[in-house]
Amino acid sequence: MTVSAGVPLVDLDAALLESVAFDSRGLVTAVVQDAASRDVLMVAHMDREALERTIASGRSWFFSRSRGEHWCKGETSGDRQFVREVRVDCDGDAVLLLVDQHGDGACHTKEWSCFYRVLASGPGVPAPGREREGTGH
Amino acid sequence: MTVSAGVPLVDLDAALLESVAFDSRGLVTAVVQDAASRDVLMVAHMDREALERTIASGRSWFFSRSRGEHWCKGETSGDRQFVREVRVDCDGDAVLLLVDQHGDGACHTKEWSCFYRVLASGPGVPAPGREREGTGH
Incomplete structure (x- = not known):
């Protein structure tokens, strides 16, 4: 498949790459967050x-x-992600991608986020000494 | 187990709850994001x-x-999460929790985020018409 060029990532931590803990299917969970x-x-x-x-591709x-x-x-959709950063979690079985999301958004429904549906909500409990900020988009 | 009280969530979307697609092990992936x-x-x-x-508990x-x-x-650690919102993704096999993180952070290492290690990074490609903002903590 030919893909639109991104900017290759640098400063690769080779030891950290080797420590990524792929499961029995050879997979890790990848969470994608909009950097902006x-x-x-x-x-x-x-x-x-x-x-x-x-x-290698920055895509x-x-x-x-x-x-x-x-x-x-x-x-296929044109809703490309250009990657700014890949992070690895403490036990190595999940990665976090910080991306520049282009196009209409990440979801095949054309919603910006795949997590566009709210199951339940509440006020939470603000942490002592931390500012209370919004959760909205 | 007795847990510190949170604030129960409301406005439950019962139909959405029924649509959550637990896998063959009965599990979905849960991503936790700090609401603040x-x-x-x-x-x-x-x-x-x-x-x-x-x-039911808001924890x-x-x-x-x-x-x-x-x-x-x-x-155990005292680094509790009080839940403001639970979201479900488009295909129902992942949920997103927006939480008030208390204590030292979410990671057992006492880092704020479990994703404290950077595998590789780059500049990305800013999306046309969107502000370029930082990715940092």
């Missing part, structure tokens, strides 16, 4: 090749469990 | 009971795959 709005956009999965393609690549193939976000 | 800073804090898993406990409950038991974030 900081909205959580979507959750998908990556195998090692998808992670390496993401780093977000995933592995589809249902289709059994790699896919580059937005290549 | 909008940092992505952690990724864990929920079964239906953890989701219902979260809604974040998860299911540990390794220990085979439910756990309430922060009950």
